[in-house]
Amino acid sequence: MSTERSGRVRMMQGNQACAEGAIAAGCRFFAGYPITPSSEIAESLSVILPRLGGKFIQMEDEIASMGAIIGASLTGLKTMTATSGPGFSLKQENIGYASMAEVPCVIVNVMRGGPSTGMPTLPAQMDVQQARWGSHGDRGVIALTAKSAQETYEQTIRAFNLAEKYMTPVILLLDEITGHTTERVIIPEASELEIIDRKRPQEDPSDYLPYRMTDECIPVLAPFGTGYRYNVTGLCHKETGFPTNDSKEIECLVERLSRKIEMYEDDIIRCNEIMLDDAKIGVFAYGSVARTAKEAVRMCREEGIKVGLLEPTVLWPFPEKAVLAMAKKVKAIVVPELNLGQMAREVSLASQCRVPVHKLSRVDGNPIPPSQLADRIREVV
Amino acid sequence: MFDYLRYIRQENFPHIWCSGCGDGIVLKAFIRAIEKLGLSQDETVLVSGIGCSSRTPGYVDINTLHTTHGRALAFATGVKVANPDLKVVVVTGDGDATAIGGNHFIHAARRNIDLTVLLYNNYIYGMTGGQCSPTTPRGANASTAQHGNLEPPFNISGLAIAAGASFVARGDAYNVKKLEGLIEKALQRKGFSLVEVVSPCPTAFGRRNKMASPVKMMEHLRDSVVSVEKWEKMTEEERKGKFRTGILRDVERPEFTAEYAKLIERMKPEE
Numbered sequence: 001m002s003t004e005r006s007g008r009v010r011m012m013q014g015n016q017a018c019a020e021g022a023i024a025a026g027c028r029f030f031a032g033y034p035i036t037p038s039s040e041i042a043e044s045l046s047v048i049l050p051r052l053g054g055k056f057i058q059m060e061d062e063i064a065s066m067g068a069i070i071g072a073s074l075t076g077l078k079t080m081t082a083t084s085g086p087g088f089s090l091k092q093e094n095i096g097y098a099s100m101a102e103v104p105c106v107i108v109n110v111m112r113g114g115p116s117t118g119m120p121t122l123p124a125q126m127d128v129q130q131a132r133w134g135s136h137g138d139r140g141v142i143a144l145t146a147k148s149a150q151e152t153y154e155q156t157i158r159a160f161n162l163a164e165k166y167m168t169p170v171i172l173l174l175d176e177i178t179g180h181t182t183e184r185v186i187i188p189e190a191s192e193l194e195i196i197d198r199k200r201p202q203e204d205p206s207d208y209l210p211y212r213m214t215d216e217c218i219p220v221l222a223p224f225g226t227g228y229r230y231n232v233t234g235l236c237h238k239e240t241g242f243p244t245n246d247s248k249e250i251e252c253l254v255e256r257l258s259r260k261i262e263m264y265e266d267d268i269i270r271c272n273e274i275m276l277d278d279a280k281i282g283v284f285a286y287g288s289v290a291r292t293a294k295e296a297v298r299m300c301r302e303e304g305i306k307v308g309l310l311e312p313t314v315l316w317p318f319p320e321k322a323v324l325a326m327a328k329k330v331k332a333i334v335v336p337e338l339n340l341g342q343m344a345r346e347v348s349l350a351s352q353c354r355v356p357v358h359k360l361s362r363v364d365g366n367p368i369p370p371s372q373l374a375d376r377i378r379e380v381v
Numbered sequence: 382m383f384d385y386l387r388y389i390r391q392e393n394f395p396h397i398w399c400s401g402c403g404d405g406i407v408l409k410a411f412i413r414a415i416e417k418l419g420l421s422q423d424e425t426v427l428v429s430g431i432g433c434s435s436r437t438p439g440y441v442d443i444n445t446l447h448t449t450h451g452r453a454l455a456f457a458t459g460v461k462v463a464n465p466d467l468k469v470v471v472v473t474g475d476g477d478a479t480a481i482g483g484n485h486f487i488h489a490a491r492r493n494i495d496l497t498v499l500l501y502n503n504y505i506y507g508m509t510g511g512q513c514s515p516t517t518p519r520g521a522n523a524s525t526a527q528h529g530n531l532e533p534p535f536n537i538s539g540l541a542i543a544a545g546a547s548f549v550a551r552g553d554a555y556n557v558k559k560l561e562g563l564i565e566k567a568l569q570r571k572g573f574s575l576v577e578v579v580s581p582c583p584t585a586f587g588r589r590n591k592m593a594s595p596v597k598m599m600e601h602l603r604d605s606v607v608s609v610e611k612w613e614k615m616t617e618e619e620r621k622g623k624f625r626t627g628i629l630r631d632v633e634r635p636e637f638t639a640e641y642a643k644l645i646e647r648m649k650p651e652e
Contacts, residue, residue: 029463051648055462055641060488064455067448067485071428071459074446075467079459097449224444224460225467227423231439233447242393242439243447 005150007188014178015082017149017185018108019044021156022080024187026195027106028054029079031068033061033087036120037176038110041082062087066094069105073098074232076198076223078160082108085127086117089134095169096135097234099257102211102219104163104198106156108172110179111287113338113365122365123176125287125338131171132316138254140261142268143171143316146178147290149185155313161196162268166260167218173315175338177288177367201228209239213252217260261317271322272311275301279308281377282330284323284347286312289336289368296373307377315343320350327351332380336360336373388412388422390442397436399507401587401595403554403580404434407501410557411470412441414564425468428457430477433508433582434501437472451482454489457496465495465638470568475502476514479535483515490544493572494637499564500575502537503582511585522589538577542630547572549630553579555602556626566628572636579606579624 012020018041022030030049032042042058049056055072059065062083069079083091088109098105113119114126127134131143142162146155155172163170199220201208210230211219222228231241236253238244261268272290275297276282285293290311300307310326312319323346327333332355335344341359348357360376362368389412398404415425425443429435431450438445444467448456453471461469478486478500489496505523506512513523515535523530541549548570552560560578567574581587581598592598607615609627 029459031459050641050644053645057458057462059455059458060484063452064458064485064488067452067455068459068462070448071446071456071461072463073459075460075464077463079463093449094452223464224426224446225424225464229422229442229444231445231447233439234449235447242390 005186005188007186007192010185010187011182012149012185013040013180013182014146014149014152014174015040015110015180016044017153018082018156018172018174019048020187021153022106022160023048023052024190024193025078025157025160026197027078027080027160028052029069029072029077030055030081031057031059031065031072031079032081033059033065033083035062035084035087037112037179038082038084038108040179041108062090063094066091066107070094070098070101070103073103073105074221074224078104078164080106080108082110084110084112085114088127088130092134096137096139098169099135099139099141100137100234101232102167102221103169104167105169106159106163106172107169108174111173111175113363119365121176123288123338123367124363124365125175125289126342128173128315128339129342131173139257140168140259141171141316142166142168142261142314143173144314145173145287146313147288148178149181149183151313152178153185153187157193157195161194164196164198166264167198167221168261173287175287205229210241211237211239213239213256217256217263265317269314269317269319269322270312271319272313274309274311276308276310276326276329279306279329280331281305281307281380282326282333283307283309283373283377284333284335284343285309286315286343289338292368292370292373293336295370296377299370299374300377305377305381318346318350323347323350324352327354331355333357334360334373334376334380336368336376338362338368383413383416385409385412388416388442390440393439396440398433399584401581401583401598402433403503403578403582404437404501406554406557407499407560407578407580408437408440410561411499411564413561414568417565418568420468420568424466425470426460427470427472428453428460429472430482432474432477432506434472434474435477451477451480452485453477454482454485454496454498458489458494461494461496462638462641465642468568469496471496471498473498473500475500475504475516475537476506479515479537479540487540487544490541490546490573490575492637493545493547493634495571496573497567498573498575500537500577501580502577503580503586505582505586507582507585511589524589538575538629541575545573545634546575546630547632547634548574550575550628551577551579551624551626553602553606553626554581555599556606559626563628570631571639572634
């Protein structure tokens with residue numbers, strides 16, 4: 001854990017840190033439905049939000065929770081929901097709606113094992129591809145991850161900032177280990193946090209176009225009730241927000257929904273690099289597995305094996321440039337994951353077949369211990 | 382004289398509805414009701430799901446939100462809870478609200494959240510081509526019930542009452558003045574207020590059920606409607622093939638956003 005941070009020190013689990021991060025980011029509306037292992041996020045916010053004049057509502061199902069946070073966001077509030085695998089599946093249609101209508105909101109998925117009901121109380125990372133492709137249609141997606149309670153706090157704030165900045169739903173992928181591990185979190189002073197709020201229209205309502213095509217590619221949506229009357233729909237729409245069947249207008253919209261994320265990749269993507277400079281073996285790890293990886297790298301370095309770690313804190317858009325740069329330096333890449341290789345595929349693609357990519361998959365509900373990853377690294381050497 | 386144009390988005394006309402459809406009639410009754418009550422266009426939000434009726438928001442010059450199939454009430458709940466000062470109205474249909482969105486319908490009624498719901502009941506999925514819905518009468522024909530519908534229909538108003546809605550009324554597209562009054566009342570009530578509007582669909586329902594012409598459908602509607610007052614005096618035999626219109630429930634129950642406001646008040650730190 002970094003020693004540079006200053007602030008109040010508290011003990012809390014990742015799920016609680018997520019709730020605290022949301023509040024710090026300005027979240028004032030949460031809708032959710034009970035599901036293990038994410039329920040503590042809803043429970044924490046049900047206590048905190050009313051005290052701040054914010055709104056908490058337990059909806060009748062996962063789909064309703066997703067709908068409610070979109071509706072609430074359109075009134076100008078920062079909104080969030082939290083769930084796990086099966087609930088994440090149920091939310092997908094409305095997540096796509098939020099992408100299409102460009103409504104900022106945050107969806108937390110504390111991943112557990114699947115498929116189906118799977119392993120409700122055990123960790124996994126099986127939803128990383130669902131986060132990218134779970135909803136139908138082409139669209140850009142932002143998905144973050146975190147490996148500790150501290151990072152969960154920080155990444156929750158970042159998720160809100162990116163949602164507000166790029167007018168899009170942002171997904172935060174935690175896993176059961178991160179969500180349920182109680183550890184030290186340093187809460188900074190509010191004045192030290194960078195908080196981004198969505199833009200408000202400056203023009204007169206008579207000149208307002210909610211989905212105006214600009215070079216920035218990001219719309220400015222006025223909160224309902226502020227005098228800017230417009231239409232929001234999941235249908236392909238023109239700049240006014242009304243449905244269109246014009247092929248030019250449709251193409252403009254659909255391309256923009258991907259381009260508006262792609263063109264800002266350098267601002268969105270972030271990776272930590274640990275001992276990669278002289279590495280001959282590169283490890284690509286994210287979420288709680290990145291902690292395993294850091295320890296395994298230390299163990300192997302003690303034996304004189306030149307191994308380093310690339311740890312993305314943003315999974316989508318995928319950090320292609322960082323992976324390619326690593327592939328140019330190392331002889332092999334190892335990808336430990338709590339799934340059967342969902343991100344290893346992406347690493348292979350991004351490394352353009354320059355080096356072999358070795359998987360280390362674990363899907364039995366157990367975390368990968370550092371010794372197991374160290375063994376895999378030794379095999380590859 | 383009503384100033385319809387003030388509330389209409391003329392640039393989006395002609396509308397998508399077939400001739401003989403009841404949706405335009407309900408739209409007009411709704412506009413008259415909001416004008417009569419003087420509701421602010423800036424502070425009213427119209428939320429819909431998917432289907433013919435759910436295309437209404439495109440034609441009304443207020444804040445409009447056209448959502449996913451069945452989910453209008455979930456989105457509307459978010460809007461209303463987030464900003465209780467907004468007047469939130471939901472437009473939906475029999476399939477949208479009581480099949481795919483059935484869960485949201487009963488829970489919004491149970492919560493008694495301050496939403497006014499105009500539910501156009503035309504006994505059919507019109508937009509997708511006439512498939513049977515939860516209100517298609519038993520024995521009626523639909524594109525997915527070409528040998529006659531085997532299933533019994535929902536009584537939508539009864540469902541809302543059982544779930545806890547504080548205001549429930551049924552109107553129809555033939556008795557327009559009465560419908561307008563019911564919508565006006567529903568908009569004034571604090572709580573979940575439903576107006577079920579029985580509305581003709583000659584294209585998707587009528588053609589398959591010996592009422593191909595709009596006039597025939599309207600006549601059928603006229604002959605089926607009985608006022609709640611008259612209904613009470615009728616025998617079971619006389620009620621066959623008829624349905625009642627009017628106010629079916631009008632009570633006071635705690636409303637969700639008002640209760641939430643009290644919670645916030647209670648949570649305020651003491652001075």
